[in-house]
Amino acid sequence: MSKNLITGIGGFVASHLADYLLANGEEVIGTCRKNSDLKKIGHIREKINLIQMDLLDCENCLQVFEKTKPDYVHHLAAMAHVPECEKNPRGAFETNAGGTINILESIRKLREKDEKYNPIIHICSSGEVYGVVKKENLPINESNTLNPANIYGHSKISAEFAAKAYNKKFGLKTIVTRTFSNTGPRRTQLSAEVNFARQIALIEKGEQEPVISHGNLDSMRTWMDVRDCARAYYLVVRRGKPGETYNLAGNEKRTIEQVLEFLINSSPMEDKITKKINLSLVRKDDIPFQEIDSSKFRNETSWVPEIPFEQTMNDLFDWWREEVKIS
Secondary structure (H helix, E strand, O other): EEEEEEEOOOHHHHHHHHHHHHHHEEEEEEEEEEOOOOOOHOOOHHOEEEOOOOOOOHHHHHHHHHOOOOEEEEEEEEOOOOOHHHOHHHHHHHHHHHHHHHHHHHHHHHHHHHOOOOOOOEEEEEEHHHHHOOOOOOOOOOOOOOOOOOHHHHHHHHHHHHHHHHHHOOOOOEEEEEEEEEEOOOOOOOOOOHHHHHHHHHHOOOOOOOOEOOOOOOOOOEEHHHHHHHHHHHHHHHHOOOOOOOEOOOEEEEEEHHHHHHHOOOOHHHHHHHEEEOHHHHOOOOOHHHHHHOOOHHHHHHOOOOHHHHHHHHHHHHHHHHHHHHO
């Protein structure tokens, strides 16, 4: 049985990755901060070895790795909300770049004591590192210029560079994934589709007027189900190549407006719902379109997305209906 450590176990993708690992008979160690919200892993909490770890405390990180010595590390903990990063750039870099360095440095120090210990380390980055890409440079592959449009993207590039440096200088088996637009049940971060699902659920419950507040609807995204993403993360540490970077994206291209219309049409309230733009939801650094080349990852791991767009959105919507009932 392989031993897997997931940082930020209470997070959206992390919870689904833990589900997948457990379903495949794997041991799961999950790190979290003190007072972390662990609701997303409530159904599997007793099956996970939970350990408190402060990413910003290198000594604490080292103690955790000395105690657990995982075979695979999935570093998913991050400050990932773009507006939050814009408000707190220092915190974004300290968490996303500094926290990654503390993970890598802990493993490097362990290897000084035991050179045979050399786990596969998956560093989860983001498609945000590419920023706005001109149409003539599409589809986006791993050799595209890195040109992030926001603080979050810049902090993730710094984490990537740290992973590359520790691979080349110290021989750590780091692998970077750049993930694009994954969503599904348990997603709470207020991305557009989550905002829509939540609002419609509140309208159905009678707690909101039948008006959907929205930002820019013209942007196009390539959507991927979080459960396909979890399966990809499982494969990347087992079939991917240390030192490499992989784009990870689905097949389903939809505009934000098409997502909104699908969710509205999935509601019995569809005939009563109207839409209204909210300028505070319009991001100045919004990426207008995405077209992703993830063939490198697919060819090396044999991964393909399996869950259709319609199921992803329906499952997200149903999850939010339940959340609204509870609240």
